[in-house]
Amino acid sequence: MFFAKIKSEGLAQLSYIVGDGQKAAVIDPRLDCEVYREIADREGAQITHIFETHRNEDFVVGSCTLAEMTGAAIYHGAELLFAYGRTADEGDRFEFGNIALEIIKTPGHTDESISLVLSDREFSDQPLAVFAGDALFIGDVGRTDFFPERAEEVAGLLYDSIFDKLLPLGDHVLLYPAHGAGSVCGSGMASREFSSLGYERQFNPALQIANRAEFIDMKVAEQHYYPNYFRQMEKLNLGGPPLPATLPRPLPTSANEFAKSMDGGLLALDTRSPEAFSGAYIPGSLAIPLDMIPAYAGWFIAYDCDIGLIVQNYADVEPAVRYLARLGYRNIVSYLDEGLHGWEISGRAYDQIPTIYAGDLKRRMGQDEDFVLLDVRKAEEIKTARLPGTTEIFLGDVPERLDEIPRDKPIITFCGSGRRAIIAASILKRNGFERVENCLGSMAACQAVGCSIES
Numbered sequence: 001m002f003f004a005k006i007k008s009e010g011l012a013q014l015s016y017i018v019g020d021g022q023k024a025a026v027i028d029p030r031l032d033c034e035v036y037r038e039i040a041d042r043e044g045a046q047i048t049h050i051f052e053t054h055r056n057e058d059f060v061v062g063s064c065t066l067a068e069m070t071g072a073a074i075y076h077g078a079e080l081l082f083a084y085g086r087t088a089d090e091g092d093r094f095e096f097g098n099i100a101l102e103i104i105k106t107p108g109h110t111d112e113s114i115s116l117v118l119s120d121r122e123f124s125d126q127p128l129a130v131f132a133g134d135a136l137f138i139g140d141v142g143r144t145d146f147f148p149e150r151a152e153e154v155a156g157l158l159y160d161s162i163f164d165k166l167l168p169l170g171d172h173v174l175l176y177p178a179h180g181a182g183s184v185c186g187s188g189m190a191s192r193e194f195s196s197l198g199y200e201r202q203f204n205p206a207l208q209i210a211n212r213a214e215f216i217d218m219k220v221a222e223q224h225y226y227p228n229y230f231r232q233m234e235k236l237n238l239g240g241p242p243l244p245a246t247l248p249r250p251l252p253t254s255a256n257e258f259a260k261s262m263d264g265g266l267l268a269l270d271t272r273s274p275e276a277f278s279g280a281y282i283p284g285s286l287a288i289p290l291d292m293i294p295a296y297a298g299w300f301i302a303y304d305c306d307i308g309l310i311v312q313n314y315a316d317v318e319p320a321v322r323y324l325a326r327l328g329y330r331n332i333v334s335y336l337d338e339g340l341h342g343w344e345i346s347g348r349a350y351d352q353i354p355t356i357y358a359g360d361l362k363r364r365m366g367q368d369e370d371f372v373l374l375d376v377r378k379a380e381e382i383k384t385a386r387l388p389g390t391t392e393i394f395l396g397d398v399p400e401r402l403d404e405i406p407r408d409k410p411i412i413t414f415c416g417s418g419r420r421a422i423i424a425a426s427i428l429k430r431n432g433f434e435r436v437e438n439c440l441g442s443m444a445a446c447q448a449v450g451c452s453i454e455s
Contacts, residue, residue, distance in 0.1 A: 108158025
């Protein structure tokens with residue numbers, strides 16, 4: 001028997017391969033799916049089954065690509081009409097050597113959500129582990145806001161799935177969710193990625209509300225963010241992503257060619273650190289630090305434009321492309337040869353975004369200087385700690401709420417550490433705001449230097 005968890009960094013997406021003897025199954029594969037075949041080959045097994053616990057909203061699933069590579073059959077819940085694969089119903093059982101996977105329906109996050117209960121038949125037919133998709137996480141439960149017109153109904157379905165289907169499997173049963181901490185599919189997930197149903201029953205905050213009505217009230221009251229790219233993911237994952245397994249291969253491009261492409265509509269995506277971008281950046285470029293692409297590119301980048309990369313080192317091109325491809329972007333056509341140095345030596349103009357030290361921010365706030373402190377953190381972060389007098393607009397909403405930000409005052413962008421703030425700063429500069437500064441360190445630094453903080 002073999003088992004492996006594959007984590008897609010940035011997305012905090014968790015997929016799994018499990019097998020015994022010469023057969024194996026993959027659960028919720030990502031688009032760049034060669035890793036599953038490599039594991040199966042190493043174990044001398046063939047991937048024969050692919051299971052999707054639900055239609056994913058936050059990344060392009062790799063089921064069709066993996067099926068084409070391996071000949072495996074794809075299975076998903078029957079309550080949604082997929083254009084590919086087969087349906088799996090309650091009680092369906094699949095055997096892989098001594099391993100058995102049994103389907104249970106666990107709706108709530110989505111109507112077609114299923115979980116897979118694993119047993120080791122060499123010892124017992126009783127459950128050993130469960131792959132719960134987005135129904136139950138470690139430290140949280142799945143979001144239920146995708147059907148606002150059915151808010152109470154779907155929250156109740158999730159309660160029933162957890163308390164009537166999953167938890168009764170037994171406290172000893174290991175829990176394997178589809179996402180971990182940092183995912184947009186929940187806000188309270190633990191940083192660890194291993195747990196049991198018994199541990200979650202006792203310590204998961206969402207499971208301490210055992211009354212069904214109270215659980216429904218809790219879920220209906222939650223506030224989640226819904227980026228536009230979710231619709232693109234839902235479309236691709238319902239129809240079967242028509243995407244090749246190979247990643248796009250952007251070409252090295254000179255500064256002159258890169259500038260010409262920008263004039264023609266190319267989006268320049270700068271993946272360098274906030275410190276590097278602040279020091280010198282190409283006017284009109286969008287800043288998203290490399291490891292933040294999975295979480296934020298889908299908020300700001302249209303699917304019908306070409307993308308050109310600006311990277312710190314050539315080694316950053318491949319992960320940037322991989323992160324973008326997992327979100328369904330295929331039109332990554334170029335990267336700036338020699339990076340920003342190539343732009344500088346071409347004699348082309350570059351710009352800067354002044355940075356502000358948290359201690360200076362504290363001083364300026366104490367002197368009642370007339371500026372706007374734009375806090376782009378999530379609402380739950382702001383509830384925990386905020387600076388007085390801030391303008392609070394969630395980062396993903398900034399492009400649609402520019403008219404709420406004064407253009408006649410200096411703007412200081414602010415977040416938890418300065419990394420999201422640099423994204424906001426670049427958006428403001430792209431939209432004609434002239435006096436923009438970025439608070440490096442942001443709330444973390446303010447707490448360290450003793451800023452006045454409200455909670």
